[in-house]
Amino acid sequence: MGEMTYAEVQTEMLSALPELKQRYDKEASLPVDWEGRPGQYLVVEFVLNPSLRNELSPGSNPSLRTRIFEFIERMACSQDPEVVNLLAVGIFENLIRHPNQLATAWNYMGPKTQNLARRWARASRHEQYLPPE
Secondary structure, three states: OOOOOHHHHHHHHHHHOHHHHHHHHHOOOOOEOOOOOEOHHHHHHHHHHHHHHHHOOOOOOHHHHHHHHHHHHHHHOOOOHHHHHHHHHHHHHHHOOOHHHHHHHHOOOOHHHHHHHHHHHHHOOOHHHOOOO
């Protein structure tokens, strides 16, 4: 798996996380772009984000949780600023407002993901929800 670009996020997500395909297909009524695919922000909001929140709940599948965070780390490592912004807005804008889920998530985040979460929390003045450094 190489560098992820903004245009590839959906394809990369469904390849890395085939379990999300059913939710993706269910959300097929999402507004689509000129290629007939839902926009990246809508896919993150209606497919990846609910799946992530579900996997941060007690009794969820730790294997899927780990793979979701591996995918998120790939997004955080992207050199494409649109991918990093998609991650910040699509995932962290919500996650940093839920301290219990953030604490669970923190244990699965890679270093780039943690760095991005810290920056986003500080920028949005929610740093009180971050785990101690």
